[in-house]
Structure formats: structure tokens, C-alpha cells
Amino acid sequence: METPCKDLIDTHCHLDAAVFAGDHEAVHEQARRAGVTTMVVPGISCRGWWRLLDLCTRLVGCYPALGLHPLFLGDHCGEHLGELERLIATHPVCAVGEIGLDFWDKEADSESQGKLFADQVAIAAQAKLPLILHVRKAHDQVLAMLRRLRFSHGGIVHSFSGSLRQAHRYAELGFCLGVSGTVTYERATRVRGVVAAMPLADLVLETDAPDIAPAGCRGERNSPANLPLVLEALSVIRSESGADIGAATSANARRLFGIGAID
Numbered sequence: 001m002e003t004p005c006k007d008l009i010d011t012h013c014h015l016d017a018a019v020f021a022g023d024h025e026a027v028h029e030q031a032r033r034a035g036v037t038t039m040v041v042p043g044i045s046c047r048g049w050w051r052l053l054d055l056c057t058r059l060v061g062c063y064p065a066l067g068l069h070p071l072f073l074g075d076h077c078g079e080h081l082g083e084l085e086r087l088i089a090t091h092p093v094c095a096v097g098e099i100g101l102d103f104w105d106k107e108a109d110s111e112s113q114g115k116l117f118a119d120q121v122a123i124a125a126q127a128k129l130p131l132i133l134h135v136r137k138a139h140d141q142v143l144a145m146l147r148r149l150r151f152s153h154g155g156i157v158h159s160f161s162g163s164l165r166q167a168h169r170y171a172e173l174g175f176c177l178g179v180s181g182t183v184t185y186e187r188a189t190r191v192r193g194v195v196a197a198m199p200l201a202d203l204v205l206e207t208d209a210p211d212i213a214p215a216g217c218r219g220e221r222n223s224p225a226n227l228p229l230v231l232e233a234l235s236v237i238r239s240e241s242g243a244d245i246g247a248a249t250s251a252n253a254r255r256l257f258g259i260g261a262i263d
């Protein structure tokens with residue numbers, strides 16, 4: 001689709017996911033043609049970090065983040081934290097993520113998740129890197145931990161789905177809210193209300209590809225080239241121009257991650 005902004009940033013796409021194997025270049029090229037010049041690719045487990053780093057050196061405008069995702073606790077071990085420290089000290093990693101707490105499943109091991117999260121927040125603080133957060137049913141807990149740990153390097157709450165009160169609390173701590181394809185669904189009234197009410201300075205765009213396909217592409221493999229659909233929905237929800245929202249959210253992401261503009 002025609003995009004009103006030629007320099008969009010997808011702050012969360014899993015280009016390294018198995019479903020993109022074999023056509024990374026094509027997906028990347030299609031995204032660039034849609035005006036998505038920059039993509040942040042977050043890691044989920046130690047096993048995938050090297051492949052992710054390699055992919056981001058090959059594809060222009062792709063920036064790696066490394067982290068241990070709370071939903072894959074069984075894949076992680078203490079040594080991976082040491083590896084995380086080593087890799088972020090020696091590679092151009094833009095954030096620690098995606099990390100966080102996911103209490104969607106009531107049986108989730110909240111204690112182990114909390115320990116893993118706190119350890120990674122400490123590593124990010126040491127390296128002065130922002131965070132990419134994955135949080136479900138645990139916003140108050142994450143907010144309390146960030147405060148207790150005095151984390152001050154900000155980041156993004158990916159595909160934010162909490163309340164307006166929680167959104168303001170994150171903003172106070174220097175976090176932007178990741179606006180994903182969820183907002184393209186009219187029934188997502190709470191999240192649409194939140195992204196309408198928050199200042200533009202607190203929002204960034206993301207696709208979460210290959211997940212969260214926007215309305216109209218449901219059931220399909222999502223792609224960073226769909227980011228303009230998220231922008232378009234946000235523009236309608238906020239009654240602001242796509243050009244203004246695109247420029248502001250890209251500037252927010254560049255500031256957060258310390259990423260320069262791309263020609």
C-alpha cells in the first residue's frame with residue numbers, strides 16, 4: 001500500500017523466525033518498498049542469538065536485540081545470562097529483549113520468570129541499554145520491579161495491552177508503548193482507547209511479524225511490510241495524519257534505541 005511516511009520503523013518483528021527461512025531477503029525488500037526502512041529484531045532464546053546477529057549484519061536497517069523470553073523458560077539456563085552479557089558487550093545490540101513476565105497461563109512459574117527478568121534488567125542496566133518488554137497479565141508486577149531495580153534506560157512495552165493508568169506509569173519510567181496490529185481490530189476497544197489518549201511521544205509502531213496479522217490479513221503470515229496498516233489504523237483512531245504519526249513514532253524509536261536515520 002502507499003504509505004504517507006517513507007521512514008517507518010518496525011520496532012518488533014521476528015525476521016529470524018523459522019517461517020521466514022528461505023525468504024528473509026524478499027520479506028526485507030518488500031518491507032523497504034512499503035517504507036519500512038528499519039526493523040528491530042528481538043531475540044527469544046540463546047540458541048537463536050547467533051543466527052539473529054548474522055541476519056542483522058546481512059540485511060540493511062535491521063537491528064538486533066537479545067534476550068531470554070519468559071514463555072521459553074525451559075530453554076534457558078544460568079550460562080545463557082553470561083552469554084548475553086558477553087554478546088551485548090561485543091556486538092552492536094540495540095536493546096535487551098524480549099524479556100518480561102507472562103502470567104497468561106495461571107500455572108506459569110512466576111518465581112522463575114521474575115528471577116530471569118530481574119537478572120536481565122540488571123544486565124541491561126550495566127550495559128546502559130533499553131529493554132524490549134513482553135508483558136501479559138503482569139503489568140503491575142513489571143512496573144513494581146522496574147521501580148525497585150531503579151531501571152533508567154527506558155525501552156518499549158511490546159504490543160501494549162494494559163490500562164491507561166499502567167500506560168502512564170510506563171511513560172513515567174521512560175518507556176514507549178508498542179502499537180501493533182491489535183489496533184486494527186475494532187473490537188479491541190481498550191487498547192484503541194489507550195493509544196488514542198496517550199501523547200504521541202510515548203508511542204512506537206510494530207508488527208510482531210509473523211504474529212498479530214492486522215485485520216484484513218487474518219490467518220496469514222504477518223510481515224513487516226504490513227506496518228503501514230498499523231499506522232493507518234492509528235491515524236484514524238487519533239484523527240491525526242499518517243505522516244505526522246509516522247515521523248513522530250520513528251523519531252521516538254530512533255531516540256530510544258540510539259539508531260541513526262537511514263537514506
Ligand SMILES: [Zn+2]
Pocket residue numbers: 012014042098208
Ligand atoms: Zn515478539
